[in-house]
Amino acid sequence: MPIQYYIYFCLALFSIGIIGVLTRRNAIIVFMCIELMLNAVNLLLVAFSKLHHGTALAIDPATTVGTDGQLFVFFIMVVAAAEVSVGLAIIVMMYRNTHSVDINFLNRLKN
Amino acid sequence: MNTVQILFFFLSVLAIFSAVMVLFSKSPVHSVLWLIAVFFAISGHYILLNAQFLAIVNLIVYAGAIMVLFLFVIMLMNLNANAEPKKYWWMKFAGVISGGCFLVVLVSLVQQATELTGKQALVKEGNIGLIKNLGKVLFSDFVLPFEISSVLFLSAMVGAVVIGKKD
Numbered sequence: 001m002p003i004q005y006y007i008y009f010c011l012a013l014f015s016i017g018i019i020g021v022l023t024r025r026n027a028i029i030v031f032m033c034i035e036l037m038l039n040a041v042n043l044l045l046v047a048f049s050k051l052h053h054g055t056a057l058a059i060d061p062a063t064t065v066g067t068d069g070q071l072f073v074f075f076i077m078v079v080a081a082a083e084v085s086v087g088l089a090i091i092v093m094m095y096r097n098t099h100s101v102d103i104n105f106l107n108r109l110k111n
Numbered sequence: 112m113n114t115v116q117i118l119f120f121f122l123s124v125l126a127i128f129s130a131v132m133v134l135f136s137k138s139p140v141h142s143v144l145w146l147i148a149v150f151f152a153i154s155g156h157y158i159l160l161n162a163q164f165l166a167i168v169n170l171i172v173y174a175g176a177i178m179v180l181f182l183f184v185i186m187l188m189n190l191n192a193n194a195e196p197k198k199y200w201w202m203k204f205a206g207v208i209s210g211g212c213f214l215v216v217l218v219s220l221v222q223q224a225t226e227l228t229g230k231q232a233l234v235k236e237g238n239i240g241l242i243k244n245l246g247k248v249l250f251s252d253f254v255l256p257f258e259i260s261s262v263l264f265l266s267a268m269v270g271a272v273v274i275g276k277k278d
Contacts, residue, residue: 001119003230007221009123013149015214016130023208028139028185032146035177037131039153042169046162046240054233067239067248073165074249077172078260082267084177088184089275095188096277098260 006047013040031084042073069074075103091098115234118159126152139185143178148173162240164227 013036020033035105049069056065098105129148136142150173157166223229238244249257 001114001232001234003232004221005123006120006232007227008218009126011214011217011221012127012131015210016127018135018213019207019210019234020134022210023203024134026139026188026190029142032133032181033112033263035173035265036133036146036149037227039169039173039265041155042165043153046157046160046165050160050162050233050237051230051241052232053237053239055239057233064239064244066237067244070162070165070240070245071249071253073159074168074245075253075256075260077168079263080115081177082263084180085267085271086274088180092184092187092275101188101190 003047003051010040010044010047013037013043025102025104027094027103030103033089035080035084038076042076043071045069045076068089089109115141117215119234122152122155124157124160135144140182143181143185146181147174147178150178157235157240160240161235161237164240164245190196 002034017033017037017040019080020036023032024030024033046069049066053063053070094106096100126149129145129152133142133149134147136145150169154166154169154174157163157169
């Protein structure tokens with residue numbers, strides 16, 4: 001599978017995430033769009049790891065090139081899980097204080 | 112078109128359609144369900160790339176744990192579909208224009224990159240994505256980041272409890 005197809009697909013997912021962050025005002029949906037962008041990047045990392053593994057496999061059949069990329073994806077998932085727990089706690093706190101999840105309420109932080 | 116290409120395009124169309132539906136759904140619960148569909152499609156892509164460990168971790172962690180956490184929070188808040196405030200059409204328009212410009216610029220950049228022409232991602236072959244190989248590397252070369260991530264989880268847990276506690 002040509003690597004360009006994976007890049008186009010992940011760019012489309014990432015752009016959908018960006019559009020969601022810019023247009024929606026519900027804080028939970030904005031947060032979900034951030035998860036979408038993280039997943040697009042993860043898929044692209046795995047695709048590139050398989051690209052490098054394929055080129056190295058033609059030279060040495062016992063190579064393990066490309067393992068690092070997949071472990072990076074694993075650590076990104078670990079950090080994303082920690083981030084989601086803290087972020088949702090912040091959203092719950094914001095809802096308790098303002099009775100809304102509209103992110104425009106947060107501009108009162110500037111005063 | 113062989114089977115791998117048909118599966119690739121099917122999963123891609125499914126993922127992009129579901130991602131667009133995440134944005135256009137009025138109710139946050141529907142958005143979460145569409146996002147779970149996106150994660151299933153991405154897990155299918157991982158299986159297609161023979162990254163089986165990441166496919167299972169993606170399903171368990173994202174579709175299983177994180178999305179359930181989102182659903183808990185949404186149902187805890189009892190958000191209605193009409194709770195979404197009035198939004199300005201020019202704000203949406205500007206967001207779509209800037210996101211589309213980003214996409215167009217990067218797609219043209221990839222199209223011009225001569226380094227990428229003819230490069231193939233290895234599909235349904237290669238055994239680096241199996242649990243055996245990843246586990247060996249994870250517990251030998253990456254054992255320090257692995258332990259540090261447990262500290263990160265502990266601090267995230269303490270932070271979530273402190274922030275979410277009713278004071």
